[in-house]
Amino acid sequence: MAIAKAERLMNLALCLLGARRPLTKRELRASIEAYVEAYGSGEAAAYGSGEAAAYGSGEAAAYGSGEAAAYGSGGTATSAYGSGEAAVRGPGGAGAALGRGEGATGTEESFSRMFERDKDDLRELGLVIDTVENLDGETAYVARRDSNRLPPVTLDAAEATALGLAARVWQQARLAAAASGALQKLHAAGGMPPGAIPEQGGERQLSTLEPHIPAREAAFEPLMLACRDRRPVAFDYRKSNAAHSEKRHVEPWTLECWRGHWYLAGWDRERQAERVFRLSRITGPVRSRAAAFTVPVPDQVTVRETVERWAGEGATSTARIRLRAGAGYPLRARALHTRELGDGWDELEIPYGHGLDAWLVEFGPDVVALEPAELRADVIERLRAVAQG
Amino acid sequence: MAVNAIDQTRRMLSLVTYLKDRPGARVEEVARAFGISADELISDLNVLPMCGTSFRGGDLLEIDTDGERIWWRNAEALGSDTAQPLRLAADEATALLVAARAVATLPGLRESDRDALQRAVAKLETAAGESAGASSRLSVTFESEGGVFADVDRAIAERRRLWIRYYSPARDELTEREVDPIRLFAVGHTYVEAWCRLSEARRTFRLDRVAEIKLLDERSDPPPIEPRDLSAGLVQPAATDPEVVVEVGPGGRWVAEYYPHDSAEELPDGGLRITLRTPDPASLRRLALRLGPDGRITAPQELAESARDAARKALAAYGA
Numbered sequence: 001m002a003i004a005k006a007e008r009l010m011n012l013a014l015c016l017l018g019a020r021r022p023l024t025k026r027e028l029r030a031s032i033e034a035y036v037e038a039y040g041s042g043e044a045a046a047y048g049s050g051e052a053a054a055y056g057s058g059e060a061a062a063y064g065s066g067e068a069a070a071y072g073s074g075g076t077a078t079s080a081y082g083s084g085e086a087a088v089r090g091p092g093g094a095g096a097a098l099g100r101g102e103g104a105t106g107t108e109e110s111f112s113r114m115f116e117r118d119k120d121d122l123r124e125l126g127l128v129i130d131t132v133e134n135l136d137g138e139t140a141y142v143a144r145r146d147s148n149r150l151p152p153v154t155l156d157a158a159e160a161t162a163l164g165l166a167a168r169v170w171q172q173a174r175l176a177a178a179a180s181g182a183l184q185k186l187h188a189a190g191g192m193p194p195g196a197i198p199e200q201g202g203e204r205q206l207s208t209l210e211p212h213i214p215a216r217e218a219a220f221e222p223l224m225l226a227c228r229d230r231r232p233v234a235f236d237y238r239k240s241n242a243a244h245s246e247k248r249h250v251e252p253w254t255l256e257c258w259r260g261h262w263y264l265a266g267w268d269r270e271r272q273a274e275r276v277f278r279l280s281r282i283t284g285p286v287r288s289r290a291a292a293f294t295v296p297v298p299d300q301v302t303v304r305e306t307v308e309r310w311a312g313e314g315a316t317s318t319a320r321i322r323l324r325a326g327a328g329y330p331l332r333a334r335a336l337h338t339r340e341l342g343d344g345w346d347e348l349e350i351p352y353g354h355g356l357d358a359w360l361v362e363f364g365p366d367v368v369a370l371e372p373a374e375l376r377a378d379v380i381e382r383l384r385a386v387a388q389g
Numbered sequence: 390m391a392v393n394a395i396d397q398t399r400r401m402l403s404l405v406t407y408l409k410d411r412p413g414a415r416v417e418e419v420a421r422a423f424g425i426s427a428d429e430l431i432s433d434l435n436v437l438p439m440c441g442t443s444f445r446g447g448d449l450l451e452i453d454t455d456g457e458r459i460w461w462r463n464a465e466a467l468g469s470d471t472a473q474p475l476r477l478a479a480d481e482a483t484a485l486l487v488a489a490r491a492v493a494t495l496p497g498l499r500e501s502d503r504d505a506l507q508r509a510v511a512k513l514e515t516a517a518g519e520s521a522g523a524s525s526r527l528s529v530t531f532e533s534e535g536g537v538f539a540d541v542d543r544a545i546a547e548r549r550r551l552w553i554r555y556y557s558p559a560r561d562e563l564t565e566r567e568v569d570p571i572r573l574f575a576v577g578h579t580y581v582e583a584w585c586r587l588s589e590a591r592r593t594f595r596l597d598r599v600a601e602i603k604l605l606d607e608r609s610d611p612p613p614i615e616p617r618d619l620s621a622g623l624v625q626p627a628a629t630d631p632e633v634v635v636e637v638g639p640g641g642r643w644v645a646e647y648y649p650h651d652s653a654e655e656l657p658d659g660g661l662r663i664t665l666r667t668p669d670p671a672s673l674r675r676l677a678l679r680l681g682p683d684g685r686i687t688a689p690q691e692l693a694e695s696a697r698d699a700a701r702k703a704l705a706a707y708g709a
Contacts, residue, residue, distance in 0.1 A: 003439075005394035010401050010440040014450075018442035018471040031443040126478025126520065141478040151472040152514035160504035163513070166488035167424075177483040179612045181399040182481035187422045188406035188472030191516075208545040211492050213529050213563050213618060227526040228479060231629050241640040243659020257529040259492075260577020265611070280646050304530070329563055329600060356698045363561060364699035368706045380682030380707050386700035389685050389693060 008034035012118050013127060017148065022132050023139030025041045025115060039111040093175040122135075124179070153191040160192045172215035174224075217262055217279035220255070228298070231270070232289040234347070235282045240310075245283045250275070251293045256303035265303045267295045276306040315351030320370040323348055327366035358383060399442070400425070401433050402475060405450065411473040415460045416466065434459065442471060482517035482526040486510060491529035497538025533579040534596045540604055541581045541596070545570045548609045553582070554601040555594055559672030563600055568592070569609040572616060576623060584611035593623070606702055623647070632668035633692065637661050637691030644676070644684065660684070674699060 010031045015023065029035045049319075067257040119129055119141070128147040134140040155163065163186070167179035186192050215221075219235065225235045233252055238245035261278060268275040323331060323346050332338060337349040347370075357378035360367050369379040407422070408414060420430040434454050441449035451462035464472070481514060493500070493506035513522045544551050554565050569585035573590075579593050585592040591614055626649065637644050641657040650665035667673060670692050677686045677696035686693045 004436070006397040006401065007436050007439050009394065009398040010436065012400060013398070014405075014440055014442050014471055017473075025553050033439075033443040073654055119515035121395055121398070124395065124478060124480070125402070126476050126481060142456070145473065148473070148476055151516050151518065153512055155509060155512060156505075158501070159512065162489060162492075162502065162505040162509045163485055166485050166492060166509075169488035169492065169512070170484060170661035174480065175487075177396045177399075178478065179484035179488065181396070181403070182485045184400055184403040184423050185406075185477060185481070187474055190410065192422075208542050208573050209492070209498070209579075210572060211488070211495070211531060211575060212576045213488065213491065214576055217413065224527060228483070229525040238642075240643050240646075243639045254526045254528065256527075258577070259530075259532060278646075303528075326563075327561055328556075329561070333600070334495045357678050358681060361681060361700075361703075362679045364674075364678055365702035365706065366561065367703070376707070380704065382678075383700045383707075385682035386678055386680075386685070386703060387697055389697045 003034035003037055008032065009118055009121055009181050013122050013125075013143075014143060016122075016127070016129060016143035016308070017145075019142070022130075022134050022142040024138045024140045025112075026132060027140075028110065028141070029115070034306050035111060035115070039107050054184045062064075073259075150185060150189050150191075153186065153189065155186070155191055155193070157193045166211075169211050169213050171212050172220060174221055175213075175215070211258060214260060215257075215262060217282070219264075219282040219286050220262055222253055222288070223255060223264055226286070226288060227255055227264075229313075230293055230324050232291065232293065233286050234289055235286045236284045237277055238281050238283055239280065240278075248277070249289070250277070251295060251297075252299045253297050254303065256307075258304060258307055263307055265306075267293070267303045269294070274301075276303055278307075283363070294354075309354065315353035317352045317372075319352035319356060321348050321350060321360065321370060322346070322368040322370060323363075324366040328363050331360075331367070353378070361386070397436075401437060404430075404433055405437070406472045406474050407453065408459060409460050409464045411465070413460060415458055416454060416456065431456070477513075477517045477520045479520045479523045482513065483518040483527055486513060486517070486521060487527045487529060489513070491531055495531050495538070496504070496533045496535030497542065497581070499539075499542065505546065531575040531579060532577065532597065533575065534599065534668075537596045537599045537602050538554065538573070538579060540602045541570055541573050544604055544609065545573060547604075550586075550605040550607040550609045552603040552605055553594065553599050556598040557602055558598070558675065559669060567605065567607075568594070569611040571611050571614070574619065576619060579622075582617060583615070591617075593617070626666040627668065628666075630663060630668045631670050631689065632666050633670050633686060634682075634688040635665070635673075635676070635684055636687050636695040637663065637680065638682075640682075641680050641684035645681070648676075654671045662687075 010026065011034065015028060015031050023031075030041045031040070103308065105334060125127060126148075127143055129141050129143050130147075132140055132142055163183065167183050170176040170179055183192070213351075223233065231252075234247060234249050236245040237248045249269040250264070252264055252267065253266045254264075256263050256265065261280065264277045264279060266275065266277075267273075318336060322341070325340075325344050325346055331348060331350055332346075335348040335350050339347045341347055352372070357369075357375055360369055360375075360379050361382045369376045384387070404419070407419065411419075416427050416430060420427045423430065431454065434452060437450050437452045439449065448463075453460055453462070489506050489510050493503055494512065504562070517556050541551065543549075551570055552565065553568060553570050556563050566585055566589070568581075568585050568588035570581050570583045572582050574580055574582065578597060580596065583592060583594060584590075632651075635641075635644055636656065637660050642661055644669050645653045645661055645663055648663070648665050650663050652662075652664045654662040654664075656662055670689060671685065673692060674696050677684075677693070678699060686696060
């Protein structure tokens with residue numbers, strides 16, 4: 001049976017962390033049993049000069065796509081994300097020129113792919129792996145002690161409980177795992193008081209609250225990674241009132257969750273303007289695009305204001321309505337003035353923004369819109385549509 | 390059991406660091422510190438002896454356990470580099486920081502808890518260094534009503550009954566009831582799950598619909614019930630609930646985003662035919678009215694008729 005991936009990754013990490021000098025891919029291959037078992041030690045094969053050139057450039061930026069991505073087209077600098085699709089390039093021109101047999105080249109390639117993926121996985125776990133040139137001019141890898149060490153951090157019991165709660169908030173697999181991973185690192189470093197991770201339903205709770213952050217939208221994870229890595233994306237998007245979706249090319253800035261729904265703010269390349277997208281309206285996959293952002297990311301991104309405007313919460317003026325006594329509590333809760341009319345009706349002054357007409361119609365015969373005339377007309381029109389059904 | 394190799398690797402790297410400083414650590418304690426079961430820990434411990442700085446050099450980790458305690462025989466030989474505390478990854482820092490910041494801004498949270506969260510965030514930001522940078526690209530806001538939140542929080546902590554005046558949007562009315570709070574949770578909005586003494590049943594109340602609240606002196610005494618599983622979403626209609634069919638035009642497609650439904654069939658005009666279930670179809674009269682020209686209820690008939698009727702009555706007031 002093939003050696004399990006976790007064992008292989010663990011060995012690669014320990015090898016890199018334990019080494020006193022940068023190790024070449026050849027050395028790593030020979031040191032890790034899983035590689036030897038799958039691909040041989042590589043030492044007998046026609047190895048050598050072509051290798052360094054084949055795996056240098058483009059490499060440092062290659063992480064996080066989660067797709068098989070082996071880079072290194074023989075010395076040409078390759079963009080780390082190709083066209084957003086899994087980019088598998090090779091064989092290394094130099095290697096082929098050395099006249100290796102097809103079989104050896106194939107093995108070499110699969111090993112390289114696995115090695116690149118493994119390195120990417122370790123980087124996802126936080127390892128800083130630098131690519132350097134060793135004394136013989138070969139590409140070598142090193143996980144420096146100082147750049148990989150967690151600075152000293154000590155949390156008191158209350159702080160540890162607070163983080164323990166924060167770690168349980170995510171209902172999204174990747175972030176939930178990352179959160180527990182972070183706590184484990186803090187524990188391992190001795191930064192947490194003993195027994196500070198309360199189990200589910202734990203002993204001491206923070207207030208008595210259980211917060212949950214849902215992220216069921218399929219677009220969430222790829223967009224989170226794209227925001228993190230500042231990679232442009234493309235996706236099909238259907239505006240709330242549009243019948244069909246349209247392809248959008250976006251430089252993603254931030255994701256924001258409001259009232260349980262996720263929104264993306266970013267630069268829409270076609271529209272040459274900042275736009276906010278609701279993730280549940282993204283239809284189909286999110287694809288990463290090559291190249292960098294074309295517009296600087298602003299310091300302040302205002303997702304919330306845009307969404308509130310959509311939700312009709314940005315009132316621009318006020319309206320006067322008549323409301324049956326006892327009805328329409330939410331309207332009363334927002335009223336600026338309320339006057340009892342005495343005949344079983346009250347008169348209210350309420351904020352007037354986008355969407356008020358639809359909201360008032362919800363209350364049926366318990367509400368009468370009085371002013372402005374525009375609101376009154378909109379309400380009547382909606383009521384007529386319903387009455388005709 | 391499916392094991393995610395990445396998560397297991399992450400855990401084992403921390404485990405190595407943890408075990409180095411704690412010779413003879415107890416399985417039970419380690420599992421608790423790592424938030425995993427003893428079985429998961431044992432399966433990690435079975436992998437670790439196959440790991441080392443190089444299998445050729447014979448310098449594998451000599452970690453073993455008798456099921457109760459864990460020993461690492463050659464911790465010194467392997468040197469401290471291999472087992473030093475590791476920096477946080479960007480996702481790790483993001484996951485904790487974003488969640489902690491979100492909770493810290495909840496209105497109504499106890500001040501001591503808010504302080505603890507803010508201190509933890511500050512320490513974590515420092516410890517994470519540049520890994521903390523990406524956490525600003527994700528943010529979460531929980532909505533809450535500060536005063537109501539604080540009262541419910543206190544009632545749960547002190548095991549006291551609550552009196553509330555609660556708004557039901559389905560019937561557009563306020564009802565007064567006594568409830569025994571069970572838990573307070575936030576999923577976008579903040580809710581209290583409680584045993585309702587009025588309906589003798591478990592109910593979930595949204596805090597921003599609590600018009601008035603009082604802590605009572607009576608002891609809260611909810612019957613022992615399993616807390617609701619929230620992972621599938623808040624609204625979970627039963628298979629036996631009556632079916633409602635709503636046909637919407639393009640402008641009413643949002644209905645499919647807000648209402649859990651059984652099916653949403655595309656219509657030729659760019660609209661949808663949405664089939665959903667609800668224990669109380671009358672509550673959807675509001676939806677029918679709200680949709681106006683953007684959609685209508687097609688079944689059940691009585692519901693469609695009650696919406697038309699309400700609209701006609703409303704129009705009468707305008708002399709239209």
